[in-house]
Amino acid sequence: MPTVQQFIKALMYLFFGPHEVVIMILIALEIVGLFGLFKKCGTKPGYALIPFYRSYVLARCAGRETEGRVVFLTDLVSTSIAILNIFVGAEGSNLQLILLTVTAAVLLIQIIYSIRISLGLCEVFGRKKAWWILWALVPSLPALIWGYSKKFQPSRQVDDFRADALNTFSNTHISAMEEGLTVNIESRTVPDFFKRKYLLRDIHMYIKPSSMVLLLGGSGAGKTTLINAINGYERAKADITLNGENVYKEYKKMLYNIGFVPQQDLMRGNDTVLHTLNDAAALRLPLDLTAEDRRNRVEEVMGIFGLLPVKNSFVSKLSGGQRKRLSIAMEFLSNPQLFILDEPDSGLDGVMARALMQQLREIADSGKIVIVITHTPDRVIDLFDDLIVLAKDSHRTGRLAFYGSISEAQKFFGKQSMEEIVKAVNRKEEGGEGLADEYISRYAEVQHA
Amino acid sequence: MPKTIHLPKLPRVQIRHRGRLSQLFTYYGKMLRMFIYENDWKALPMAAIIAGLVAMVIKDGYCVSMEGTYQGAFALTCVAIWNGCFNSIQVVCRERAIIKREHRSGMHISSYIASHMLYQFLLCLLQTVVTMYTLRISGVPFPVEGFITPWMILDLGITVLLTSYAADMLSLLISSIVRTTTAAMTVMPFLLIFQLVFSGGFFTLPSSLRPISDFTTARYGMVAFASQANYNSLKMDLGWDQVSLVRYEKINVKLSADDIARMTDMDPDLLKAALEDKPVDFTFTINDILKTVGEETAKKEIQERTTKAYVNRDYVMTKDNIYHCWKMLILFAFAYAFLAVVLLEFIDRDKR
Numbered sequence: 044m045p046t047v048q049q050f051i052k053a054l055m056y057l058f059f060g061p062h063e064v065v066i067m068i069l070i071a072l073e074i075v076g077l078f079g080l081f082k083k084c085g086t087k088p089g090y091a092l093i094p095f096y097r098s099y100v101l102a103r104c105a106g107r108e109t110e111g112r113v114v115f116l117t118d119l120v121s122t123s124i125a126i127l128n129i130f131v132g133a134e135g136s137n138l139q140l141i142l143l144t145v146t147a148a149v150l151l152i153q154i155i156y157s158i159r160i161s162l163g164l165c166e167v168f169g170r171k172k173a174w175w176i177l178w179a180l181v182p183s184l185p186a187l188i189w190g191y192s193k194k195f196q197p198s199r200q201v202d203d204f205r206a207d208a209l210n211t212f213s214n215t216h217i218s219a220m221e222e223g224l225t226v227n228i229e230s231r232t233v234p235d236f237f238k239r240k241y242l243l244r245d246i247h248m249y250i251k252p253s254s255m256v257l258l259l260g261g262s263g264a265g266k267t268t269l270i271n272a273i274n275g276y277e278r279a280k281a282d283i284t285l286n287g288e289n290v291y292k293e294y295k296k297m298l299y300n301i302g303f304v305p306q307q308d309l310m311r312g313n314d315t316v317l318h319t320l321n322d323a324a325a326l327r328l329p330l331d332l333t334a335e336d337r338r339n340r341v342e343e344v345m346g347i348f349g350l351l352p353v354k355n356s357f358v359s360k361l362s363g364g365q366r367k368r369l370s371i372a373m374e375f376l377s378n379p380q381l382f383i384l385d386e387p388d389s390g391l392d393g394v395m396a397r398a399l400m401q402q403l404r405e406i407a408d409s410g411k412i413v414i415v416i417t418h419t420p421d422r423v424i425d426l427f428d429d430l431i432v433l434a435k436d437s438h439r440t441g442r443l444a445f446y447g448s449i450s451e452a453q454k455f456f457g458k459q460s461m462e463e464i465v466k467a468v469n470r471k472e473e474g475g476e477g478l479a480d481e482y483i484s485r486y487a488e489v490q491h492a
Numbered sequence: 493m494p495k496t497i498h499l500p501k502l503p504r505v506q507i508r509h510r511g512r513l514s515q516l517f518t519y520y521g522k523m524l525r526m527f528i529y530e531n532d533w534k535a536l537p538m539a540a541i542i543a544g545l546v547a548m549v550i551k552d553g554y555c556v557s558m559e560g561t562y563q564g565a566f567a568l569t570c571v572a573i574w575n576g577c578f579n580s581i582q583v584v585c586r587e588r589a590i591i592k593r594e595h596r597s598g599m600h601i602s603s604y605i606a607s608h609m610l611y612q613f614l615l616c617l618l619q620t621v622v623t624m625y626t627l628r629i630s631g632v633p634f635p636v637e638g639f640i641t642p643w644m645i646l647d648l649g650i651t652v653l654l655t656s657y658a659a660d661m662l663s664l665l666i667s668s669i670v671r672t673t674t675a676a677m678t679v680m681p682f683l684l685i686f687q688l689v690f691s692g693g694f695f696t697l698p699s700s701l702r703p704i705s706d707f708t709t710a711r712y713g714m715v716a717f718a719s720q721a722n723y724n725s726l727k728m729d730l731g732w733d734q735v736s737l738v739r740y741e742k743i744n745v746k747l748s749a750d751d752i753a754r755m756t757d758m759d760p761d762l763l764k765a766a767l768e769d770k771p772v773d774f775t776f777t778i779n780d781i782l783k784t785v786g787e788e789t790a791k792k793e794i795q796e797r798t799t800k801a802y803v804n805r806d807y808v809m810t811k812d813n814i815y816h817c818w819k820m821l822i823l824f825a826f827a828y829a830f831l832a833v834v835l836l837e838f839i840d841r842d843k844r
Contacts, residue, residue, distance in 0.1 A: 137700045137701060276596055276840070298596070299598065305589075309592075310590065311587065313526060314522065322518055322521075323597070325515070326515070326518070326597050326598050327598065330511075330514075373597075
């Protein structure tokens with residue numbers, strides 16, 4: 044049975060680590076220093092009192108959140124091991140040897156990452172990098188100086204991660220249609236350490252059949268997140284219906300009704316085109332089709348995508364355009380009603396890219412919905428019907444900045460080219476105009492009206 | 493490219509797709525093609541080369557003497573584990589993105605891993621045939637008559653197969669955990685070192701660490717190889733070889749009258765008087781002793797005693813013991829494969 048003494052010792056470990064009284068005083072001073080420092084950085088000073096968590100908050104002040112997570116976890120692990128050692132440690136035992144080895148490894152990681160955090164703090168406070176030595180040796184001293192001296196001011200504040208996203212919402216809900224794609228995404232979030240991160244919010248649209256839609260947005264705007272939410276691969280708090288059927292509720296069925304072509308050509312290079320398509324057909328086509336029907340379908344799709352001349356070639360020997368067409372053909376086998384393509388023209392020259400897009404236009408004209416992400420839209424913009432513009436709001440959440448026809452988009456943004464539109468909604472530090480919030484709010488009002 | 497597309501309407505009511513068993517054979521077929529195209533066939537000549545090298549070292553000792561059998565069992569375990577590990581350490585991680593794509597297209601992870609299990613079993617079987625054939629033609633002296641089956645080469649072949657298959661499945665598990673081939677090849681040496689060091693075969697483990705060896709496939713391979721060679725019934729040459737190494741070394745000792753009296757049953761008082769109570773310097777070699785007691789007698793005595801000292805209860809040649817090792821190896825193989833399925837089910841959570 045653990046004794047009271049052991050519990051007290053464990054508690055001391057939790058708050059101060061394995062230290063003597065003098066060191067405990069220094070840690071208390073560090074907490075006082077961090078109190079002031081956190082206040083300066085625009086976060087709650089009280090966090091300085093929370094063991095482990097204060098390291099994470101300090102890292103956020105330094106703009107090194109990733110390092111903060113590592114230090115938080117390593118701190119937690121090393122302290123847990125130390126406490127475990129109090130209760131079970133028999134000196135010289137194998138268990139103690141293992142615990143010591145793990146502790147040494149964890150502490151080494153912790154030291155390296157703590158140095159990275161100190162360097163981040165030096166950047167934020169505009170101080171010489173040599174300060175990291177003091178932060179590493181006697182953290183209480185720089186914490187007190189940086190926390191309370193007026194000469195030490197941070198160049199930026201910590202984002203309040205508990206704050207909500209841009210609070211202009213469309214308050215829209217589009218009724219599901221019998222035909223076409225209806226998207227009602229309330230939010231798509233992911234747990235992110237001590238917070239819940241919004242990746243997407245308030246996206247509502249209806250895409251009619253036979254549409255070819257361009258999905259535009261700067262990097263990190265949430266384009267891939269949006270298409271994954273639409274096809275049900277990464278579910279959002281949303282209501283997505285395709286031709287009257289709920290994608291999430293009927294996921295197994297809809298799996299074969301939605302074709303997603305990833306950006307990379309994810310196929311086995313040492314397999315032939317025919318074998319690749321045969322295997323894809325075996326996976327995607329209904330079981331009730333006869334082997335002959337399946338063979339015919341494969342032949343037919345190879346014909347549609349111009350792959351018959353290379354059907355016995357290895358995938359690794361195909362040109363970029365052929366590989367891309369094969370990748371699309373694999374999804375096309377099951378005759379999906381919704382086709383989503385992530386940068387299908389990447390790595391293709393202008394002529395090949397246009398030929399590919401024309402083929403996608405023909406697919407759309409056959410009654411399907413085709414959504415395309417591309418970073419070079421202007422050379423093929425005449426082939427698209429509609430445009431979706433996604434933008435990161437000031438809280439870095441992906442929001443709908445526009446959905447409508449190309450001409451309407453040009454009018455809405457006051458820009459002629461698609462590249463200008465992307466530039467308008469991109470953040471200033473990304474070389475854009477930083478007008479995302481403005482357009483998001485304007486479009487939300489338009490939608491609401 | 494054609495200008496117009498005539499798309500046939502597929503029957504939308506039929507939504508049943510291929511089940512696990514059917515997918516298993518689709519992937520199995522794919523892997524058999526890869527055997528030729530993706531150079532997996534190179535595992536066979538590699539197995540022959542490794543077996544040939546090992547045969548040169550073990551052919552004079554395996555199934556002949558205790559120490560030779562011990563070394564031979566360890567070497568055969570190493571061969572089997574090496575072959576198994578290299579067969580599959582990269583197979584999953586190198587196509588992880590493809591698996592992710594296929595998984596979202598309806599591929600069952602269990603079918604994918606089961607097809608690997610089937611394919612890797614075939615590969616291990618072929619490697620075992622090549623290994624056993626190479627050992628046989630290299631002159632490794634297996635007994636002809638088997639203990640479990642009518643042929644010893646088949647008995648040992650089963651152990652080689654199961655040991656390499658269990659190692660193969662362990663590598664498949666590692667390959668399902670790591671994201672890149674570089675990470676897989678970094679983990680691989682740790683895996684091999686852990687297996688061989690903690691098998692408790694070649695290195696004596698402290699008693700507190702011995703239970704770890706129960707969780708290594710190498711241990712069961714080693715025990716099976718040693719048991720099948722009837723380790724405990726063989727003679728141990730090590731003791732006599734050590735004596736032979738130092739037989740002409742001169743040994744100097746100072747003996748007192750009491751020491752001599754104790755060894756010779758002479759009267760100590762008489763000896764003390766004769767030697768004036770001073771110690772006497774003696775110089776002799778072990779050869780002198782062997783001549784005195786008779787070389788053959790000494791050799792026999794030393795061999796019998798060292799053989800008795802080196803008897804290992806783990807290596808007892810019983811059907812139960814060998815079946816137990818085989819069962820454990822099969823159990824490990826299936827457990828690793830099961831874990832690989834469970835872990836790979838989370839592939840959708842891979843970061844983009």
